[in-house]
Amino acid sequence: MQVLRHWCCIVLLTNYPLKSDAERKSLRKGMRTQRAKAIDPIPIDDYLTKMPPEILQQILLKVITEDGDVAFLRLSLTSRIYKEIVSDAKFREQAHYIWLDSVINWSRFSEDYKKEFRVPCSLTECPKCGDIFKDCPPGYVGDGRKGVLRGFYSTIDFPGYCLAECHFNAGGEFPYENV
Numbered sequence: 001m002q003v004l005r006h007w008c009c010i011v012l013l014t015n016y017p018l019k020s021d022a023e024r025k026s027l028r029k030g031m032r033t034q035r036a037k038a039i040d041p042i043p044i045d046d047y048l049t050k051m052p053p054e055i056l057q058q059i060l061l062k063v064i065t066e067d068g069d070v071a072f073l074r075l076s077l078t079s080r081i082y083k084e085i086v087s088d089a090k091f092r093e094q095a096h097y098i099w100l101d102s103v104i105n106w107s108r109f110s111e112d113y114k115k116e117f118r119v120p121c122s123l124t125e126c127p128k129c130g131d132i133f134k135d136c137p138p139g140y141v142g143d144g145r146k147g148v149l150r151g152f153y154s155t156i157d158f159p160g161y162c163l164a165e166c167h168f169n170a171g172g173e174f175p176y177e178n179v
């Protein structure tokens, strides 16, 4: 039995040599670092940067279509990546056409009408009520939410205001009095 025990020790020592203090220390450190990495959550921006930009754009377009133009500001404040996407002129134009097509049935109008009024726009803050609205002469106004259309605007009637009401409340006059 003693011989067997002796043989076992020799086999163990040959196959698993004793590690030096420095080796054991670095091994422990390595294990600690690995554990810390496993616990640390991946920062949220990492998910976003790994996501194909086209997919992220489609998701944000959906958010803007549902929530309206106010979502541009909210998304800009949410993340640097969102801000880059929603600030892009092409993205804004795309969002605008999705909105316009959702509130107007173009098939009811002539091609000439569509050509004249299915045009790009800019987002303007109404100086009276502070609402952000689509300011795109010639065309339509609205707050960019699906199904919400404030009606036809006119640059002569109330330029820079979201509604005629805001224009008059701010001291504006009837357009035909100025003509």
Ligand SMILES: [Zn+2]
Binding pocket: 126, 127, 128, 129, 130, 131, 161, 162, 163, 166
């Ligand atoms: Zn207003």
